[in-house]
Amino acid sequence: MENTPKLAVLIDADNAQAAIIDGLLAEIAKYGTANAKRIYGDWTQPQLRSWKEILLQHSIQPIQQFGYTRGKNSTDSALIIDAMDLLYTGKFDGFCLVSSDSDFTKLAARIREAGLVVYGFGEKKTPEPFVAACDKFIFTEVLQVEDEKDEKTTARRKKSTNQLKQDTKLINLIRNAVDAASDESGWAHLAPVGSYMSKASAEFDPRNYGYNKLGELISATKLFDMEERKIGDGQSKAIYVRDKRK
Known part of the structure; x- marks a missing residue:
């Protein structure tokens, strides 16, 4: 257990679907232990309701980030700042960045420069620069299919x-x-x-x-x-x- 990589899991609730959570955590467990699990968003907004219902069940810490300016995503900035704070603690071996947003490309590259591994999770629409900036990138569509355990669906794919x-x-x-x-x-x-x-x-x-x-x-x-x-x-x-x- 002492040699199991310690991972920080940071989820962009605005760019990730709650339906992937079981498959996501099961996939992360293959690479290490999720010592920190945080999710970022404006929890006053109704579109995040599906996430709110499962946070306690999976012990994921919600981080409130209000949208200060209409049309601007302040969630990204909050996640990036927290990621750098966690990086500087020196307590983690890697990061799991859950988002389909290319704004995290530089963050992934910076974490890798520090010698830590970066696992990216996002939809197939994720821009190539973010995908390439990670050590490994898993498309969340495959996690949803696994969670469904539908053999016919898998066969069609x-x-x-x-x-x-x-x-x-x-x-x-x-x-x-x-x-x-x-x-x-x-x-x-x-x-x-x-x-x-x-x-x-x-x-x-x-x-x-x-x-x-x-x-x-x-x-x-x-x-x-x-x-x-x-x-x-x-x-x-x-x-x-x-x-x-x-």
């Missing part, structure tokens, strides 16, 4: 083999990762392949294509050989992948 093959960016990303992690025979352990892909593309996530696992996604492209090997005492297995062109 799966990209077909032809659709995957036509996605040049994805195929090149996989091929580059396999090449970087492969041995002389061209085979690469799936784990470092996934690590390379995450570092090369902040927004990469198999769930964006309708697949829960990286191995399932790569196999669905039909462009790579997949092999399961026994390791160690034979009780454990590892998946290896190779570009069929090799």
Whole structure:
């Protein structure tokens, strides 16, 4: 437990949907412990009612920020100031910024400059600069689908083999990762392949294509050989992948 990364979770209530909360917290738990959970908005406004109903249940601290000027979002400034205050305490290993607003691009870059990891969470409409400024960016649409646990919905979201093959960016990303992690025979352990892909593309996530696992996604492209090997005492297995062109 002592080695579990300590995370500060900061939510922009004006640019995030309350429906994602269960999936969001479950996803954050994969990366560390949410030692601080704060959400920012003008709680006098009726549009935040859905958030108000779940804050106590999930122990999220609401931060009141009045809109001083019509048309101006003062919530962003409050979140950024708090983020810098938390950064300077030196008590956290990373930040989770929940918003689809590009105004947090500089904040994410500044936190990374300090040597901390930044996880971004936002809708697919999130501007590319904010996505790229994070170490990893998770689109909240996949969190809502997971929370629904609707197998038919998940099946409809799966990209077909032809659709995957036509996605040049994805195929090149996989091929580059396999090449970087492969041995002389061209085979690469799936784990470092996934690590390379995450570092090369902040927004990469198999769930964006309708697949829960990286191995399932790569196999669905039909462009790579997949092999399961026994390791160690034979009780454990590892998946290896190779570009069929090799």
